[in-house]
Amino acid sequence: MRRWLEFVAAWLAVKSLGILPRPLARGVGALLTRLAFFLRPPLRRAAVFNLRLAFPDLSDGERRRILRSMVRQVGWMAGEFSQFPRYSRNTIERTVVLDGFENFDSAQRLGKGVLFLTGHTSAWELAPFAQSLFGYPLHFLVRPIDNPRVEALVNRYRCYSGNTPIEKNKSARAMLQILRKGGTVGVLIDQNTSLEEGVFVDFFGVPACTTSGLARVALRTEATVVPAFLFWDEHMRKYRLRFEPAIALQRSGDEQRDIVENTARFTRAVEDYIRRHPDQWLWVHKRWRTRPPGEKPIYPF
Numbered sequence: 001m002r003r004w005l006e007f008v009a010a011w012l013a014v015k016s017l018g019i020l021p022r023p024l025a026r027g028v029g030a031l032l033t034r035l036a037f038f039l040r041p042p043l044r045r046a047a048v049f050n051l052r053l054a055f056p057d058l059s060d061g062e063r064r065r066i067l068r069s070m071v072r073q074v075g076w077m078a079g080e081f082s083q084f085p086r087y088s089r090n091t092i093e094r095t096v097v098l099d100g101f102e103n104f105d106s107a108q109r110l111g112k113g114v115l116f117l118t119g120h121t122s123a124w125e126l127a128p129f130a131q132s133l134f135g136y137p138l139h140f141l142v143r144p145i146d147n148p149r150v151e152a153l154v155n156r157y158r159c160y161s162g163n164t165p166i167e168k169n170k171s172a173r174a175m176l177q178i179l180r181k182g183g184t185v186g187v188l189i190d191q192n193t194s195l196e197e198g199v200f201v202d203f204f205g206v207p208a209c210t211t212s213g214l215a216r217v218a219l220r221t222e223a224t225v226v227p228a229f230l231f232w233d234e235h236m237r238k239y240r241l242r243f244e245p246a247i248a249l250q251r252s253g254d255e256q257r258d259i260v261e262n263t264a265r266f267t268r269a270v271e272d273y274i275r276r277h278p279d280q281w282l283w284v285h286k287r288w289r290t291r292p293p294g295e296k297p298i299y300p301f
Helices: 002-018 022-039 041-054 060-082 101-109 126-133 148-158 168-180 213-220 255-276
Strands: 096-099 114-118 139-142 164-167 184-188 198-203 206-211 224-233 238-243
Touching (some): 002 022, 002 060, 060 126, 101 114, 101 238, 114 255, 126 224, 139 168, 164 168, 168 184, 184 213, 198 255, 206 255, 213 255
Parallel strands (some): 114 224, 139 164
Antiparallel strands (some): 198 206
8 A cells, every 4th residue: 555655645746746737847846856855854965964974064055055955956856757758859958068078979979888886966857768869869867666557657657768777776777788889878876885895995085885886897898987977067057968078097907996996086076076076966865874894884873
């Protein structure tokens, strides 16, 4: 019964926003996420703690401003997500512009596959969706949602533009096959992971357990790693999908050392983006939760 109610709630939320005009859907989405943030103290505690850890010199007022903007960004994403069935190649340019696309294009022309490195930034669900509508579909890693009905609903919307999900727990072989064919795989690397799946690299000066999967696949293949992040451009009133120059890989012959070093390079790309747009990253996630063996937890709650 609980799973069925979760599905009904998700379906109603998506459909209700979907019948609204885009500006109104974004506004209602922002109100709903603001309410959810207010009603979930654990989310607020994590977000405030993370901001203090990453930006210790900011004032409390500046942190509050960043969190208000973050909540609004997530709400806007909910509104955008509900509009996915309405978008087409002819209409997406009204919402998203490509920036630095030559970095992705040159990587794709090599024919060895592209690893699209990204994170939970701004309306992150819109980034791969828009890229596909622009004519460059990709496969993307997803963590299964506990409720299979909700997962099916979410993935149906994600795939309207022609993208294909890959379940994270079954991703290694699928990624290798796609890259060998010159395809593109999108990978989010900005969340905490387990000791078994990750390595510790600095993130805002604090060791953070980070997935090593991207580095392992990149080293095993000749695929190019291109960082790409979506952000809201207030001046243009549009989203920019910014492709950064490809990240050069270290290949010293020491596999473990190369995995750690390349993971650190990937993580620096995420951190650089967040430092430029601190109000457009998802601060509510406990990014530093996993600690090295024997080290005390960072979070006091």
